Structures are given as structure tokens and as C-alpha cells.
Amino acid sequence: MTQTLDVAGRFPQLDSARAIEAPAAETQTRSKVGTFAITFGIAASLLYTVYERLNWPLFTYLPRVNRVEFWLYRSPPAESPPMYWYGWIVLAAASALVLALIATAVPAQWVRRATVFGCALAALWPTSLGALRLFIDWVSFNADYLNSVWIAAIPALVGAAAISYFAPSQWVQRTWTNWLMIVPISGLIVLGYSLQQYFVR
Amino acid sequence: MDIIFDYIRVDTFWKILLFIHFALAVALLAAVTLQSVAVLMPARQVAGNFVDRSPVPAVSLTTLIIVLYVLQALMGAWIYIKYRIYVRIPMEQLRHWWTLGSFEEKEHVVTMGLFLLPAYWYFWRQPLSAADAGIRKAVTVFLAFCVWYSFIVGHVANDFRGVGAL
Numbered sequence: 136m137t138q139t140l141d142v143a144g145r146f147p148q149l150d151s152a153r154a155i156e157a158p159a160a161e162t163q164t165r166s167k168v169g170t171f172a173i174t175f176g177i178a179a180s181l182l183y184t185v186y187e188r189l190n191w192p193l194f195t196y197l198p199r200v201n202r203v204e205f206w207l208y209r210s211p212p213a214e215s216p217p218m219y220w221y222g223w224i225v226l227a228a229a230s231a232l233v234l235a236l237i238a239t240a241v242p243a244q245w246v247r248r249a250t251v252f253g254c255a256l257a258a259l260w261p262t263s264l265g266a267l268r269l270f271i272d273w274v275s276f277n278a279d280y281l282n283s284v285w286i287a288a289i290p291a292l293v294g295a296a297a298i299s300y301f302a303p304s305q306w307v308q309r310t311w312t313n314w315l316m317i318v319p320i321s322g323l324i325v326l327g328y329s330l331q332q333y334f335v336r
Numbered sequence: 337m338d339i340i341f342d343y344i345r346v347d348t349f350w351k352i353l354l355f356i357h358f359a360l361a362v363a364l365l366a367a368v369t370l371q372s373v374a375v376l377m378p379a380r381q382v383a384g385n386f387v388d389r390s391p392v393p394a395v396s397l398t399t400l401i402i403v404l405y406v407l408q409a410l411m412g413a414w415i416y417i418k419y420r421i422y423v424r425i426p427m428e429q430l431r432h433w434w435t436l437g438s439f440e441e442k443e444h445v446v447t448m449g450l451f452l453l454p455a456y457w458y459f460w461r462q463p464l465s466a467a468d469a470g471i472r473k474a475v476t477v478f479l480a481f482c483v484w485y486s487f488i489v490g491h492v493a494n495d496f497r498g499v500g501a502l
Contacts, residue, residue, distance in 0.1 A: 168458060169458050171454070172454035172455040172457065172458040173455050173458070175451070175454050175455070176451055176452045176454060176455040179451035180448055180451050180452070183444075183447055183448070183451065187444070196417075198417045198420055198421055199421060216420055216421070216424075216425070218416075218417070218420055220416070220443050220447075221413065223447075224447055224450075227447075227451070228451070231451070312468070312471045313471070315452065315455055315471060315474075315475065316471070316474045316475070316478065319448040319451070319452060319478065320478075322444070322448060323441070323444055323445060323448060326441065326444045327441050327444075330437045330440050330441055332437075333433045333434065333436055333437025333440065334433065334434060334437050336431075336433045
């Protein structure tokens, strides 16, 4: 006769026993390491998606001539193809590293609210731009001056600020680690959608 | 590099590198799959108070997975230079769009997995936290997805032009 037992079910006993013995300093270090690792994961995934979509590499590598150019370099045919992937990764990792270090120095509640703000902004900004473009197509007068990422940023910023301000503290606290899955998966969907040209030919 | 090329041909060197990349991928695939199975399937308990261990020592695989993943990402980034010139361009000319698009997505999948490694390491630190059991499981399964996707797509690209390809 056998029965199943969830491995995770045995963890509380282990944790509580060790937690009693663990000094406060160790718990605090663990918490800072956790804040760093989780913030880095969320920020790097989000920023990588943004940098790839905006095509902002820190550098461009030209494999045919074995040369590196700073930022985005539109190579002439003789030097093509340019490779931007390395530049996106390095820029996203460096930016996320700075954000993760800052996150370890500020109160945890701020970090969690800032995460909600960043993720909401990342979702609202392209949505706002898309809505603006639909509006421009729909109206009868010339509204081309509205077709700007910076104008689209205004409602996105207001919306993200409102969401992060009014979101209940418990929800912000509870969902923080979930962003670690939501952001990379959403990023992969966005990046995958941008590759549709290859799949619909 | 030139010293190496005095002894072996350039294409042979890259094929050896590609084969090592493949061999390490198999090891990573095995490790991350075992760990994912361990977190997804509950351990069995035999009759009485005799508690059996998990069928796979999941925690012990963490460091191995991180080391292999980083090593593979670095090797892949190196081999990618040759892919960009000698594989991707003929792929475009022969209109293998699905293979090309899938490989483009592979770059992003590998990157997302790489960025999650610090959090993955943190969630698997001893003593394991019961509060993080859900997210630990999710991150582990996501990493397994990244490795499986990369392995399959990489294998298809290799079949186009790589070790053993015509």
C-alpha cells in the first residue's frame, strides 16, 4: 500500500527549524539577495523586450569584419550582416543590474510598487500608442501630430501611476514574485509576434 | 586561434565546437528535465512511517543546471557568429522561413532563461522556503521549456547546415 506525499509539504518543518536558529542578519542578507535576484529577473526580461522592439543595442557586432561599433550601426552591404543581439543582452543586463542594486537599498514596499508601475507602463505605452493611431485613422481632421510615442507616453504614465498608487498593498505584496513569470512569458509573446513575418510567408 | 587552424581545418573546428555544444545540451536537458519532473510529481511514501525520498535529488541539480546553462549560452553566442553568416544567409536564400523564425525566437528564449538564473538559484537555496514552492516550480518548468525549445530548434538548424548535415 502506498500513498503520495507532496515534497513541498515537508518544507515548512525544515524551514521553521532553521528559521528559529537563523540570526536576524542572515535573514536580512537572504532577503536582500532575494530582492536583487527577483528584481534583476523582472527588470532584465522587461528591458530586453523593450530594447529589442526599439532596436537599442549597446553595441553592434560586425562578424564579417570582426569589428564592434557603439550603439546602433547601420552597416554598408560590404560589412553586413550586423548583429545586435549581444548589444541588447548587455544593455538589458547592465540596466537591470543597476535597478536590482537600487532595489536592495530602498524599502521593499517601494520596490514592489515600482515593479507594478514598470510593468503597467510597459503594457500601457504600446496600447496607448495603438489606440492613438486608431484614433488618427478614425477622425476626419488631420491629427498626425498625435502620432508620437511621447504623446502616447502621457496617458500611459498617468495610467501606470494610478494603477501602482491605487493597487491594494496586499495584492502588490502577494503578486510580486509572480511578475517573474508574467514578464518573460509576455516578453516572449511580444517578441514572437514580431517574428510573424517569418511564419506567414 | 590560428595555431589551432594549423592542425585542423576551420570547418572541422566549428563542427567540433557544435558537437560539444550538442553534448552539453543533452546533459543540460537531462538535468533540467529531471528537476522539473521532481517538482511536478510528488514523491512517493511507502506504507507506514517509512518516508521515501524524492526519486530525484532535485536540489543537487541546481548548480549543475546553472553552470551548464551559462556555458551553453556562451558557446551558443560564439557559434552564433558562424550561424549568422554561413547558415542564416543560405537559409534565407532557400526560403526556410519557419526554421529561421524559430531560431530567431530561440535567441529570445535563451536570453529570458539566462536572466531568470539568479532568481532560480535564489529559490533553490537551502533551506528551501515553503512560501516560494509555487514560484520555484514555475521558474524550474520555465527553464526546462527554454532548454527544450532551444534544443529542438537548434537541432533543426543543425540539420540544415551543421554536424552530419548534407
